[in-house]
Amino acid sequence: MLFNSLEFFIFLVIVFVLYWSAFKNSTKAQNGLLLISSYIFYGWWDWRFLSLILISTIVDYLVGSKIDSNKNKLLRKRWLWVSVVFNVGLLGFFKYYNFFIDSWVDMISLFGYDIKSVWTLRVILPVGISFYTFQTMSYSFDIYYKKIKPTRDFLSFAAFVSFFPQLVAGPIERASNLLSQIINKRTFNYNQSVGGIKLILWGLFKKMVIADALAPIVDDIFTNYNSYPASTLVLGVVFFSFQIYGDFSGYSDIAIGTAKLFGIELMSNFKFPYFSRSIAEFWRRWHISLSEWFRYYVYIPLGGSRKTKLISIRNIIIVFLISGLWHGANWTFVFWGVIHALAFIPVFLLGKNTNFKNDVIGEKSLFPGIYEIGSALLVFFMVTFSWIFFRSNTIRDSFYFIERIIIKFSFETYLHPMGYRMVDYYILVVLFVLYEYRIRKDERNPFKFKSKLVKFIVYVIIIFLMLLFYDSDIDRSFIYFQF
Numbered sequence: 001m002l003f004n005s006l007e008f009f010i011f012l013v014i015v016f017v018l019y020w021s022a023f024k025n026s027t028k029a030q031n032g033l034l035l036i037s038s039y040i041f042y043g044w045w046d047w048r049f050l051s052l053i054l055i056s057t058i059v060d061y062l063v064g065s066k067i068d069s070n071k072n073k074l075l076r077k078r079w080l081w082v083s084v085v086f087n088v089g090l091l092g093f094f095k096y097y098n099f100f101i102d103s104w105v106d107m108i109s110l111f112g113y114d115i116k117s118v119w120t121l122r123v124i125l126p127v128g129i130s131f132y133t134f135q136t137m138s139y140s141f142d143i144y145y146k147k148i149k150p151t152r153d154f155l156s157f158a159a160f161v162s163f164f165p166q167l168v169a170g171p172i173e174r175a176s177n178l179l180s181q182i183i184n185k186r187t188f189n190y191n192q193s194v195g196g197i198k199l200i201l202w203g204l205f206k207k208m209v210i211a212d213a214l215a216p217i218v219d220d221i222f223t224n225y226n227s228y229p230a231s232t233l234v235l236g237v238v239f240f241s242f243q244i245y246g247d248f249s250g251y252s253d254i255a256i257g258t259a260k261l262f263g264i265e266l267m268s269n270f271k272f273p274y275f276s277r278s279i280a281e282f283w284r285r286w287h288i289s290l291s292e293w294f295r296y297y298v299y300i301p302l303g304g305s306r307k308t309k310l311i312s313i314r315n316i317i318i319v320f321l322i323s324g325l326w327h328g329a330n331w332t333f334v335f336w337g338v339i340h341a342l343a344f345i346p347v348f349l350l351g352k353n354t355n356f357k358n359d360v361i362g363e364k365s366l367f368p369g370i371y372e373i374g375s376a377l378l379v380f381f382m383v384t385f386s387w388i389f390f391r392s393n394t395i396r397d398s399f400y401f402i403e404r405i406i407i408k409f410s411f412e413t414y415l416h417p418m419g420y421r422m423v424d425y426y427i428l429v430v431l432f433v434l435y436e437y438r439i440r441k442d443e444r445n446p447f448k449f450k451s452k453l454v455k456f457i458v459y460v461i462i463i464f465l466m467l468l469f470y471d472s473d474i475d476r477s478f479i480y481f482q483f
Contacts (some may be wrong), residue, residue, distance in 0.1 A: 001044035002357055004207055011041065016261055020188050031159045034182070034262070038164035041103045042128070049126040052090065058160045060136040061084050064143045064150035076144055079446040083140035087133040094126055095329055107306045128168035130326060134293055136161055137274045139175045141297050148176050156183045165258035169251050169478055171269040171289035178266065186263030195248045195444065196260025203253030205462050210246030210432055212274040213425065213469045214239045214477060220417040222391055226400050229410040232403060240391050241384045242429055245274065247479045248287070256444075260400060272440045274383075274433075275361045279343045279374035280353035282383060290326070309349065316348060319342045360440050 001008050006192050015037045023029040059082070066079040080192070100365045116308050121250020142148045151157050160179040166172075219226060221236030224278075259266045272288035283291050317338075349411075361376055362368040392398040397427035416422050439446050449455040 001041050002331075002476060002478070003251065003258075004204060007044075012258065012261075016399065017330040019262055019479075024188070025413075027183075030154065030186065030262075031182060034164070035155060035159045035162060038159065038162035038167060042162065042167055045127050050150040052094075052126055052129065053132060053162055054158075056087060056090065056133060056136050057158050059083065060140050060161075061141050061154055061157050065152075067140060068150045080144045084138055087137045091129055091133045093131055104199070131163060131170050131172055132167060134172050134290075135174075138172070138293065138297065139179070142175055148179075151175075151179065151183060153183060163259070163264075165255040165262075166266055169248070169255070170287075171252060171267050172293055173266060173289065178264070181264045192260050192263065196257040198447050199253045199257030199260065199444065201257075201459075201462065203250040203257060204432055205466060206246040206250030206253065207478070208476075209462075209465045209469045211243045211250060211477060211479075212427065212471065214243040214246070216417055217414075217425065218243050218391070221414075222401075225397070228404075228414070229412045230405045230408065231413045231426070233405050235414055237384055237388055238430070239390075240387050241274070242432070244387070244390075244431075244479055251478045253446075254278075268443055271358070271443050272436055273379055275376055275437065275440055276379050277356050277361060277372055278347050278352060279379060279382065280347050281339065281356040282379055283340075283344070284357070290323070294323060298322060305348075306310050312348065313345055316344055320344065327390070330393075331395050332392055335395060335398070336386050336389045339382075339389065339463075343382055343386075360467075362437070362440070392448060425438045 001011060015033065019030055023033050030381075039050055039053075042053065063083045066082075067076050070076050071077065103245055124224045138146075139160075143150050157179065157334050160175060160182050163173075163178065163182070199431055201386045218236055218240045221232055221239070225233055225236070235476050249270035255266070267289055271285040271288065273282050276282035299315050299319050302318065303311050304315060305312045319339040321334060321339035322337075323340075324335070325334040327333040327336070344353070361372050388401055389395070390402060414422060416425075439448065442448065446456055447458060449458065
């Protein structure tokens with residue numbers, strides 16, 4: 001069930017009305033409704049994979065209790081490993097099994113042995129498995145590190161694991177934030193719900209107008225890159241930068257806004273990352289929930305920055321390699337992670353990885369300074385370059401793509417694959433960047449205007465653009481569903 005579909009709108013209205021009317025006086029009943037609704041929402045794609053969510057829920061619920069009840073450190077660690085091995089094993093089989101088998105066959109072929117893999121299976125990737133396995137593992141980790149106490153309420157825990165607004169593509173929530181809200185009583189808050197509707201509208205705009213409008217252009221350029229000049233390839237990469245941002249951050253906005261309708265606050269997942277002035281700041285603003293997950297459960301346990309510089313660099317490389325592999329079973333994602341690690345390490349060695357932690361670009365003035373603009377453009381260039389590997393089908397395609405840009409440079413005017421005016425898309429992206437700059441200090445309030453008339457006009461323009469750019473013929477699923 002897609003956020004940008006009519007069936008989801010009907011589904012959401014029904015659940016919302018039941019939640020605040022028939023079930024408003026019982027937290028347990030509300031949680032039961034959320035659980036059933038979440039399973040319906042997820043089962044809309046393939047009901048067979050509901051068993052995976054249920055099993056993962058049961059395992060970590062039991063593991064959490066076992067970790068807490070054991071005072072022996074060794075036994076606590078063993079139970080933690082049960083959670084890690086189970087969830088990583090589940091994720092590894094469905095997402096990486098064929099990837100590693102095929103990689104093994106390719107490696108053997110380098111030594112002159114031409115073998116065909118008899119172990120390859122037709123494994124279907126369950127939607128959202130990378131997200132909910134990490135979310136359930138975080139519960140076991142937090143109990144092990146004594147950050148939280150385990151809950152005895154299985155219904156609430158199951159609702160936490162499967163909470164439908166963020167189930168498929170995040171944010172990846174920690175139990176200390178989401179589970180605590182699910183356990184406690186919620187009351188209807190008009191302003192919170194209105195704020196949720198605004199975020200849903202903004203998220204739909206980013207998805208339907210920015211991401212979906214740019215998708216056919218990006219697909220055409222990356223599919224036929226051998227036929228296009230360098231100028232067109234650069235355009236394709238830049239447009240992909242905004243496509244993936246509009247697509248993923250749009251999903252997060254809709255998820256956060258939807259949760260608000262049920263009296264629940266999810267963490268922010270994007271804070272205008274393309275205005276970052278260093279690669280470290282970028283990762284504090286892009287896919288924040290995943291960055292924090294790796295920081296708390298991988299980087300810090302490995303030693304973080306507490307030991308030698310060499311060990312810290314090792315930890316940084318490990319985190320980015322795992323982050324790349326988390327995104328997909330392809331060496332292109334691993335290479336993408338390596339690029340970000342290589343960009344992050346110099347910032348870390350110079351001790352500038354904590355710069356710009358508590359401010360935004362243009363913090364003290366309407367316009368950013370020359371240094372800020374230059375730094376932001378440099379980071380955007382580096383991130384955009386890395387997207388070539390992220391978007392390409394193979395490593396070979398990535399390097400051929402780059403080769404055509406650098407070695408075979410030429411400039412020609414690009415024509416839209418469906419015959420539309422390209423100038424409309426250039427204007428759209430520029431206006432989107434300017435609007436995001438205006439709201440850069442508050443990602444939760446995209447329509448903050450003093451004048452009610454101006455606010456009304458903005459609403460009308462956004463809805464008009466959503467209707468104008470809507471195309472029923474394109475694939476309207478979200479990019480991160482594949483991860």
